[in-house]
Amino acid sequence: MDLEQIISLDKQYFMNTFGERVPVCFTHGKGCTLYDTQGRAYTDFFAGIATCALGYQYPSYTAALHSQIDKLLHTSNVFYVENQGLLAQALVENSFADRVFLANSGTEANEGAVKLARRYWKDHDPRRYKVISLMHSFHGRTLAMVAATAQPKYQAPYTPLPDGFVNVELGSLEALENAIDETTAAVIMEVVQGEGGVTVGDPTYVRGIESICRKHGILLIVDEVQTGMGRTGKLFGYQHYGITPDIMTLAKALGNGIPMGAILARDAVCAFQPGDHGSTFGGNTLACTAGLAVMHALLDEGVLAGVEEKGAYLKEKLLQLQSRHACILEVRGLGLLLGIELDAQHPAKEVMSAALAQGFVVGTAARNTLRLAPPLIISLEAIDALAAALDKILA
Ligand SMILES: Cc1ncc(COP(=O)(O)O)c(C=O)c1O
Structure with missing residues (x-):
């Protein structure tokens, strides 16, 4: 099915409790990358709302x-x-x-x-x-x-x-x-x-x-x-x-x-x-x-051992963004659960859509906050790439 058909089935038959969903349907994933029905690849910084800690197709799992x-x-x-x-x-x-x-x-x-x-x-x-x-x-x-x-x-x-x-x-x-x-x-x-x-x-x-x-x-x-x-x-x-x-x-x-x-x-x-x-x-x-x-x-396979360092790296990148973009009111979080609170002129939902268009899946939370909760296996290179994309988007 193409995306249009998937959306129209949902609109006709599914109870609309989730409001306007993001118009993307993923078909598969590998590591920290998700692929949609149109074959587009996205780096995942949301992990299905902090759920897919091991990303996709993690070998032993x-x-x-x-x-x-x-x-x-x-x-x-x-x-x-x-x-x-x-x-x-x-x-x-x-x-x-x-x-x-x-x-x-x-x-x-x-x-x-x-x-x-x-x-x-x-x-x-x-x-x-x-x-x-x-x-x-x-x-x-x-x-x-x-x-x-x-x-x-x-x-x-x-x-x-x-x-x-x-x-x-x-x-x-x-x-x-x-x-x-x-x-x-x-x-x-x-x-x-x-x-x-x-x-x-x-x-x-x-x-x-x-x-x-x-x-x-x-x-x-x-x-x-x-x-x-x-x-x-x-x-x-x-x-x-x-x-x-x-x-x-x-x-x-x-x-x-x-x-x-x-x-x-x-x-x-x-x-x-x-x-x-x-x-x-x-x-x-x-x-x-x-x-x-x-x-x-x-x-046993060391996934937990890397989280503190990756979280600190991501937070540091976000703090650097905050020093360049006045619209970032606060960067907060622990480990790989991080929030970027934006001012009212920058709705988190719009920044999320812009990130999606750049090939990054991010989430939102209350207080106009962009929520980052990537798979715990996220790489430092992926973090660099997200920070560069957000830098452009917020500019
Ligand atoms: C802290 C907390 N408790 C409970 C829930 C509810 O979990 P579920 O959606 O699996 O029922 C959530 C979901 O986001 C949560 O973040």
Whole structure:
């Protein structure tokens, strides 16, 4: 099919929740390059919204999936799944957590994390059920996660929202502490707010949130759906801050494109009893093969080891651009999750289209921010090329 036909099928048959999509359809990718229906090549600085950490056709990942597809995809959680235990072990051995539950998306992992927090308090203090989240956060699209996602534009179409969520001002420890009472179960936060504008949590603030949780004996849920799996230069974003969550959620790059999510928790918090939670697809054989292959590439094949240096290189290039272009208000981010906030005369969406026309896929986020989240295997040469293209575009 040509692009026109693809677009017209979408317009006729697909629910229009994504608005005006970018008029490009990719057919395949290799390394950090994507190819579209017209045979055009693009260097990818978006990775399917921070998901394809290993880029495309990463050899060991692709080989593992091929070999699994030839054997078995899914058996259900009625039976034991070998790769599930192996993936859970790998995640536990490389984090604060003791146990893992596997789900299908970031939203579902967060929903499960909130259920886990409520389930914990059912046994310890049944008055506690409310979860506090921070303004500009993004935690997903189910009704409960829309209530946790503290952004009016996501909430307004669905009011009244489910009870049990309190949204507080971002950056104010006082506002957080004032919101805590005898009904509070947990705080959920992103250490870097991705959708919210690539806003990096200030260390004093993030550690302050942990201290407040400890002081009041409530649980700390860290949503690492976007920041996890090496994106920020460490395997998990919380590791930059020296904090220890009670519960952490993952998705996006965990499967590198195979849909999956995870809830990780300390033993003391693992209150789920048999029958309390479940999933048909969560942690199926194919998804766990993907997750294990991602962990192997990050930790054993050196992908994670390169992220901090590449992130610093990219950030330096962006700061150089900022010194030449007054329209860049701020460059922020951690590792290979970087945002370029532009002034109102330079809409991020327009700069994104211009970059696409130059052969670069970049994203956007709130606060008129251009969002860069390339595959973690991006090369320094590709970073140079993007910086040169942005230089021209912004001029
Ligand atoms: C921090 C965070 N949490 C949750 C989600 C929702 O994940 P999903 O789209 O996989 O449901 C996202 C998606 O962008 C996210 O960035």
